[in-house]
Amino acid sequence: MHNKAKTLWEIFITFLKIGAFTFGGGYAMIPVFQREMVENKKWITDDDILEIIAIAESTPGPIAINSATFIGYRVAGFFGAFFGTLGVVLPSFLIIFAISFVLRSFQEIQAVRYAFAGIRAGVLALIIKALWTMYKKAPHHLVSYIIMAGSFAVAAFTDINVLYIIIGCALLGLVYSVIADRRAKNGIS
């Protein structure tokens, strides 16, 4: 019983550190996972890390939460998952909650307004970088390009809810995969 509590505490503290010290979230956390979980604590292996990334990518939600829940569960079951997730969320929550009170009045200062006008142009550059990264990771064939163009056009120029776009594209991908599988099988036989 005592050991279990100690493990849960360690999971909580480790993920708290990761939540508090990784900027940019998501993939920025992967090298930290590797150092803390694989090398220091030996809770998981390098192969586990690859699997966790694959799972995080094929399930909804932020990669940080997905990994914390998954690793926590691997190490100590349900409560491991709970304390891992709590640990990774808590720093963000506290920091942003504190900032939210000053951010509005802060944004009314003239110099800060000028700064944010510049920052918005910088944010556009960050989004284009993210777009490029996701483009490279997506499959590259005709159907994939059609889905890219289609989801962009529908999201940007119609009032159709983004949720329907996501569900529709998932179904399209499923239909495409089934057809591609059948063709591959027929090709062999």
Add this chain to the structure above:
Amino acid sequence: MVFLDLFLTFLKIGAFTFGGGYAMLPLIQEEVAAHGWMPQEALINFVAVSESTPGPFAINIATYIGAEVGGGGSPLLALLGSFGATLGVVLPSFVIILIVAIFYKKFKENKIVKGCMAGLKPAVVGLIASAGLTILTTVFFPNGFSAVMFRELSFYVSLVIFIISLVLIFKKVHPIIVICISAALGVISGYVF
């Protein structure tokens, strides 16, 4: 009730965003606009704040919108709002990953999951592009698209800052440094012109 609304809205966002981070932006933009929670500009400003503070974007934005919408000056209400929104955005991941962790082997080789991913990966590209277009409009054409804006100095100032940031970010300069540089350029041009 606003707290339940925050919780349910972010539950939806958490359950339907694949790829994390900026892939969430289009859905958040849509929900924020539909509820009239805050202007687009405030949302884009917060993207920069989130890049400069630790932690995942999803948690940061949920906590912030929760505090802004729920609060109205009262710290206790802001805390409730933040808590509702953050719990909402975390819960779907937590529950789904728990289920996946239990049935791990079956999930990994599941053809339906693989098939859906073949459609979701390119969809995320399209959705981020759409979020980018909204930001582009806010940055370059804040007063709508017209011939007049090409005579306005602010358009060219934004363009230069954007190009510099783009070059830096593709040269793998850290996002926080890019944000600091674009902020400094914004302040300098604001006072000079």
